[in-house]
Amino acid sequence: MKYQSQRVAYWYFLAAMAVFSVQVLGGLWAGWIYVNPNFFSEAVPFNIIRMIHTNALIVWLLLGFFGAAYFLVPEESERELQSPLLAYVQLGILLLGTAGVVVTYAFDLFHGNWLLGKEGREFLEQPVWVKLGIVVAALIFLYNITFTVLKGRKTAITNVLLLGLWGLVLLFLFAFYNPGNLSLDKMFWWYVVHLWVEGTWELVMASILAFLLLKLTGVDREIVEKWLYVIVATALFSGILGTGHHYYWIGTPGYWKWIGSIFSSLEVVPFFAMMSFAFIMVWKGKRDHPNKAALLWSLGSATVAFFGAGVWGFLHTLHGVNYYSHGTQITAAHGHLAFYGAYVSVNLAIITYAMPILRGRDPYNQVLNMVSFWLMTGGMAFMTFVLTFAGVIQTHMQRVLGDNFMDVQDGMALFYIMRWGAGLAVVIGAILFIYAQLVPGREVIARDAKQEA
Amino acid sequence: MREVMTKTMARNVFYGGSLFFIAIFLFLSFNSVGYIKNTSTSTATLTDSVVAGKRVWEANACIDCHTLLGEGAYFAPELGNVMRRWGVQDDPEDAFDMLKGWMEAQPSGIEGRRQMPQFNLSDEQIRNLANFLLWTGTINTQSWPPNDAG
Numbered sequence: 001m002k003y004q005s006q007r008v009a010y011w012y013f014l015a016a017m018a019v020f021s022v023q024v025l026g027g028l029w030a031g032w033i034y035v036n037p038n039f040f041s042e043a044v045p046f047n048i049i050r051m052i053h054t055n056a057l058i059v060w061l062l063l064g065f066f067g068a069a070y071f072l073v074p075e076e077s078e079r080e081l082q083s084p085l086l087a088y089v090q091l092g093i094l095l096l097g098t099a100g101v102v103v104t105y106a107f108d109l110f111h112g113n114w115l116l117g118k119e120g121r122e123f124l125e126q127p128v129w130v131k132l133g134i135v136v137a138a139l140i141f142l143y144n145i146t147f148t149v150l151k152g153r154k155t156a157i158t159n160v161l162l163l164g165l166w167g168l169v170l171l172f173l174f175a176f177y178n179p180g181n182l183s184l185d186k187m188f189w190w191y192v193v194h195l196w197v198e199g200t201w202e203l204v205m206a207s208i209l210a211f212l213l214l215k216l217t218g219v220d221r222e223i224v225e226k227w228l229y230v231i232v233a234t235a236l237f238s239g240i241l242g243t244g245h246h247y248y249w250i251g252t253p254g255y256w257k258w259i260g261s262i263f264s265s266l267e268v269v270p271f272f273a274m275m276s277f278a279f280i281m282v283w284k285g286k287r288d289h290p291n292k293a294a295l296l297w298s299l300g301s302a303t304v305a306f307f308g309a310g311v312w313g314f315l316h317t318l319h320g321v322n323y324y325s326h327g328t329q330i331t332a333a334h335g336h337l338a339f340y341g342a343y344v345s346v347n348l349a350i351i352t353y354a355m356p357i358l359r360g361r362d363p364y365n366q367v368l369n370m371v372s373f374w375l376m377t378g379g380m381a382f383m384t385f386v387l388t389f390a391g392v393i394q395t396h397m398q399r400v401l402g403d404n405f406m407d408v409q410d411g412m413a414l415f416y417i418m419r420w421g422a423g424l425a426v427v428i429g430a431i432l433f434i435y436a437q438l439v440p441g442r443e444v445i446a447r448d449a450k451q452e453a
Numbered sequence: 454m455r456e457v458m459t460k461t462m463a464r465n466v467f468y469g470g471s472l473f474f475i476a477i478f479l480f481l482s483f484n485s486v487g488y489i490k491n492t493s494t495s496t497a498t499l500t501d502s503v504v505a506g507k508r509v510w511e512a513n514a515c516i517d518c519h520t521l522l523g524e525g526a527y528f529a530p531e532l533g534n535v536m537r538r539w540g541v542q543d544d545p546e547d548a549f550d551m552l553k554g555w556m557e558a559q560p561s562g563i564e565g566r567r568q569m570p571q572f573n574l575s576d577e578q579i580r581n582l583a584n585f586l587l588w589t590g591t592i593n594t595q596s597w598p599p600n601d602a603g
Contacts, residue, residue: 033567034528041568042560047517050526105514112512120511122525156464178511180504181496182589183489186524187482222460229463236471240478249597250522251493252485257595259481323597327523327531402600405530406567 001357003074005081010358011091012067013351017434019060019098020344024423024430026053031423034416044106051105051118051125057339058123059098064347065204066090069145069161071354072211077152082144090144093137097130104130121185123193124175131175138169156225157207157214160232164203171195183251190246197343198242198267198309202235205305205346206274212298212353213278217285224281231273238266245317249326257319264317271302271310271342278302290362293369297349300373304341304380312337312384324399329412330391337384340376348373348433355437365436372436375429383422390415493593506585509578518569520603522594529567531603536583536590538601545587552583 001007030049033039074081081087103109104127110116118125126134142165149158174191210228214221244260247253278299289295312334316325325331356363390412397403397411458466490496510516518529541547556579559569574582 037567038564042570045518045568045570046528047514047526047570050517050528051514112508117512118514120514120516122516125514125517156460159464180507181489181494181499182507182521182585183494183592184486185507186522187485187489226458226460226463229460229467230458233463233467233470236467237474240471240474241481243478246524247485249594250524251489251592251594253488253493254595255481256485324599326597327520327525327527329527332527398602399599402602404602409567 001360003080005084005087006071006074007358008081008084008087008091009067009071009354011088012063012070013355013358013437015091015095016060016063016067016347017351017437019056019063020430021434022102023053023056023060024427026050026056028420028423028427029053031416031420035413035420048105048108052102054123055101055105055125056098059094059101061201061339061343061347063091063094064351065165065201065208066094066141068204068208068347068350068354069141069165071350071358072208073145073148073158073161074152076155076158076211077148079148079152082147082151086140086144090137090140093133093140097126097133097137101126101130119178121178121189124189128176134172135169138172142166142169155221156228157211160203160210160228161207164200164207167200167203168196171200186250187247187252190243194243194246195240197339198239199236201343202239202270203232205301205342206231206235206270208346208350209274209278209298209302212294212349213281213285215353216287216289216291216295216298217281218287218289219281219285223284227273227277227281231270231277234266234273235270238263238269242267245319245322248319248322261318265314267317268306268310268314271306275302275306291353291356291366293363293366293373294349294353296370296373297345297352300377301341301345301349304337304345304377306341308334308337308339308341308380308384312388315388325391325395328391328394328398329387329415330395333384333387333391336387337380340380345377351437359440361440364440368432368436368441372429372433375432376426377429379422379425379429383419383426386415386418386422390419495588495591498588498591500584502581502584503588504585506578506581506583506588509574509582510585513572521589522592523597529569531598532586533589533592533594534598534601534603536587538603542587542590545584548583548587549580552586553579 026049030046030053033041033046033049070081070087104116104118105125110127115128118127145165146162149162171192174188177188179185206228210224213219214224241259242264244256245264247256247260282295282299316322316330316334352369393412394408397408398405515532516525518526520527520531520533522533523531536542536548539548539551541551553576556572556574559571561568
């Protein structure tokens with residue numbers, strides 16, 4: 001750890017991993033309801049579990065991004081954070097909001113209240129007071145990071161990271177706009193959801209990946225940063241108008257069918273570029289960095305993101321295909337692998353890289369960590385395959401033949417059982433990962449060994 | 454890429470290109486808002502009851518089981534066309550009766566069957582919700598979904 005204030009990242013990563021465990025356990029529960037629909041169905045209905053599963057995902061990924069920013073910005077800017085205290089205040093607000101959300105959902109508190117009750121638009125279900133808290137936390141964060149960057153050395157990595165984070169926060173403001181007209185609501189809802197995951201988050205991911213590869217491979221900064229700009233250029237050129245692939249069937253004009261199909265097809269390009277970038281840097285790199293697990297996660301992230309977001313996204317993005325596949329298990333398959341590859345893995349990569357440094361020791365539990373990578377990645381891949389098969393069957397029976405939804409679902413029971421097994425592997429992998437981070441094993445040689453950075 | 458482009462060039466392409474695409478996107482968004490307001494949805498029939506029904510839909514997190522115009526969870530049926538599927542799209546009274554009967558029968562309690570919770574909605578809330586789903590059924594969705602199964 002070169003700068004003392006990087007230490008705040010440690011607490012962000014701990015919080016992220018805690019919420020990560022809530023997310024995967026929620027997923028396991030939700031998957032079990034598909035297998036056994038009567039499981040606590042009156043005490044905890046499916047929609048409650050699903051809200052916790054998806055919201056916890058978003059929150060822990062953001063906590064990870066914030067932690068990553070607090071870790072890498074001082075190092076890139078070559079100075080201490082503007083205010084470590086504010087960073088802790090920000091974390092406190094976010095954790096308070098998270099706890100508030102879980103309690104509000106679980107007990108349906110303040111039902112229908114405009115300020116305190118849940119809002120109930122997908123992924124943006126948080127009560128208004130939590131949303132306001134998120135904005136306050138985000139403003140604190142932006143202040144802290146922006147001033148650190150402005151007063152220090154400016155690099156392409158911090159440039160792109162800042163741009164992504166500013167965009168992320170500004171777009172979140174659309175979460176407060178909820179018109180009575182459902183089509184307008186949906187159109188601007190995607191301003192948050194799509195322009196996050198297929199826009200600004202890609203910037204954050206690319207810059208974290210660039211930082212990791214710079215450190216792990218020792219390739220010249222000039223080369224890494226040129227790649228970074230090319231990647232994020234292709235991400236935004238395709239992703240912004242790629243929003244059109246959500247504007248096919250919600251009451252928006254017909255021209256989106258063509259704009260959406262063309263530009264969202266190109267969304268595979270930045271993910272292919274990120275994968276190529278990662279492997280080429282490793283081949284070119286001369287450094288033999290001791291943190292092999294971080295390297296595995298970095299390469300794995302870029303690769304799985306290419307398949308999950310790129311290939312599986314393209315699979316159903318053309319409007320002629322999407323007309324039949326929209327809103328089936330194919331969407332679920334794509335969503336799971338894309339989020340896992342792009343955002344879960346990149347977070348676990350930076351956590352794997354940073355934790356030994358933050359704790360002032362050599363990389364530890366690397367084998368266990370790599371086992372957790374293969375368990376989680378294998379589980380997610382298998383889950384994606386079975387959901388894709390299920391989705392193809394669903395698309396044919398329901399959308400082509402016109403069979404009733406529940407009859408079709410009953411015919412897919414075997415796939416849901418296999419999906420749950422795959423989910424169990426992911427959960428075990430996640431537990432191993434968290435254990436590997438929290439409980440350093442005996443392979444550590446010297447406690448105060450300086451990490452090559 | 455080494456000779457083709459310098460870092461500064463790459464950066465300028467990124468900033469310039471992004472601004473260009475943001476401008477196009479904003480223009481098309483503006484155009485789409487007009488299209489929604491004037492063409493694809495009926496603002497005349499967007500009554501207070503429809504908006505109140507939308508709030509009922511949201512307050513009960515219906516979207517976290519069902520899909521609406523294909524978006525949501527995939528646990529329970531699509532509801533954008535539910536009133537057409539029930540054959541009551543053109544009759545608000547029948548739509549109310551159908552929905553009331555449905556809501557009051559939940560949960561079914563049948564073993565091995567996905568369960569919908571009992572939401573304890575008032576008649577007024579059910580009427581608003583029915584009106585919201587009826588209104589949603591009138592949106593021009595480029596003829597999605599392909600059939601009544603949703």
